[in-house]
Amino acid sequence: MDNSKEKLKFETYLTDKNLKHTEQRVHIMDIFSSAGKHLTAEEIYLAVRKKHPGIGYATVYRTLKLLCEAGICRELTCEDGIKRYEYQSQDEHHDHLICTKCGVFVEVVDPEIEKLQERLFKLNGFYPERHRMELYGICKKCSK
Amino acid sequence: MDNSKEKLKFETYLTDKNLKHTEQRVHIMDIFSSAGKHLTAEEIYLAVRKKHPGIGYATVYRTLKLLCEAGICRELTCEDGIKRYEYQSQDEHHDHLICTKCGVFVEVVDPEIEKLQERLFKLNGFYPERHRMELYGICKKCSK
DNA sequence: CTTGATATTGAGAATCATATTCAAATAAAG
DNA sequence: CTTTATTTGAATATGATTCTCAATATCAAG
Numbered sequence: 001m002d003n004s005k006e007k008l009k010f011e012t013y014l015t016d017k018n019l020k021h022t023e024q025r026v027h028i029m030d031i032f033s034s035a036g037k038h039l040t041a042e043e044i045y046l047a048v049r050k051k052h053p054g055i056g057y058a059t060v061y062r063t064l065k066l067l068c069e070a071g072i073c074r075e076l077t078c079e080d081g082i083k084r085y086e087y088q089s090q091d092e093h094h095d096h097l098i099c100t101k102c103g104v105f106v107e108v109v110d111p112e113i114e115k116l117q118e119r120l121f122k123l124n125g126f127y128p129e130r131h132r133m134e135l136y137g138i139c140k141k142c143s144k
Numbered sequence: 145m146d147n148s149k150e151k152l153k154f155e156t157y158l159t160d161k162n163l164k165h166t167e168q169r170v171h172i173m174d175i176f177s178s179a180g181k182h183l184t185a186e187e188i189y190l191a192v193r194k195k196h197p198g199i200g201y202a203t204v205y206r207t208l209k210l211l212c213e214a215g216i217c218r219e220l221t222c223e224d225g226i227k228r229y230e231y232q233s234q235d236e237h238h239d240h241l242i243c244t245k246c247g248v249f250v251e252v253v254d255p256e257i258e259k260l261q262e263r264l265f266k267l268n269g270f271y272p273e274r275h276r277m278e279l280y281g282i283c284k285k286c287s288k
Numbered sequence: 289c290t291t292g293a294t295a296t297t298g299a300g301a302a303t304c305a306t307a308t309t310c311a312a313a314t315a316a317a318g
Numbered sequence: 319c320t321t322t323a324t325t326t327g328a329a330t331a332t333g334a335t336t337c338t339c340a341a342t343a344t345c346a347a348g
Contacts, residue, residue, distance in 0.1 A: 020343080023343095042334085055298080057335080058337080061334095081221055081306090097268050108268065113260045113261070117257070117277075120241065120279060126250075126281035129282065130280050131278060131279045132223075135265060137271050137273045138270060139268075140270070164315050164324055165315075199327080201307095202307080206307090
């Protein structure tokens with residue numbers, strides 16, 4: 001996966017905020033392009049550790065926070081109470097279908113649902129900010 | 145709020161499972177009818193404490209788990225990572241509109257959205273189990 | 289290439305919500 | 319009223335995440 005665009009975005013963010021461009025931060029960014037999405041901090045920590053054995057949890061958490069602020073990552077608070085981080089190449093919103101057996105995350109968007117959600121906000125006198133929708137079920141593979 | 149129906153449900157549950165009908169358990173049940181819904185364990189603990197000063201956190205958590213098992217409560221994993229418990233008089237499902245300023249929870253259901261969610265499951269080859277949808281925005285009161 | 293100012297790191301300790309342990313207390317069946 | 323199994327509360331443990339702080343690394347300016 002080519003993540004040069006996101007790398008540039010991160011670099012720009014760091015420069016703008018007068019933050020430093022460190023080896024650790026780059027390693028953590030790279031995990032997302034190689035190891036996939038929807039990773040827990042622990043998964044990221046273990047993955048980075050393979051390339052950079054000395055890294056600590058604190059750095060992982062700090063960098064994830066930075067990546068979220070930079071709009072490169074999104075933090076998901078899952079039902080098991082553990083946060084997962086998803087790499088967000090674009091700014092587009094999406095929701096998730098999650099398999100309760102294997103835990104796979106599938107990203108989905110349904111424009112009709114989005115429209116109805118807007119209606120729900122309006123009907124209840126709310127000014128809409130964002131939403132989150134998770135559909136739990138059993139994926140095709142697991143139901144065989 | 146009349147919670148005699150739920151009380152009966154809980155009593156039946158306890159009897160069926162050979163569990164005991166204790167003062168503490170009744171107090172915790174009662175909180176929901178007096179103090180409202182979508183409470184954190186801490187809020188429940190503090191509320192029960194007013195009537196029953198000796199109660200411990202352990203009992204609160206244990207009882208909340210029981211109430212969930214009995215189908216009287218539902219546990220919500222919120223974005224702040226803190227679980228909230230909602231009293232569920234009926235078995236009917238609903239979603240939430242949440243104000244990001246005052247934190248109020250409004251329960252909503254949209255049959256059309258529900259239908260489209262089923263379609264999303266099907267389209268992606270998932271066997272549906274449940275879902276969760278949270279709409280975050282600013283309520284009428286707070287946007288004045 | 290040095291220097292100096294500032295940001296960052298990693299180890300470990302702290303925190304916060306929640307769960308567990310265990311001896312003492314209590315409910316409920318006989 | 320006794321017996322037996324369950325429940326309780328206090329304290330301790332846990333697991334995820336955050337903070338502290340001294341040592342280290344980055345980077346701009348000389």
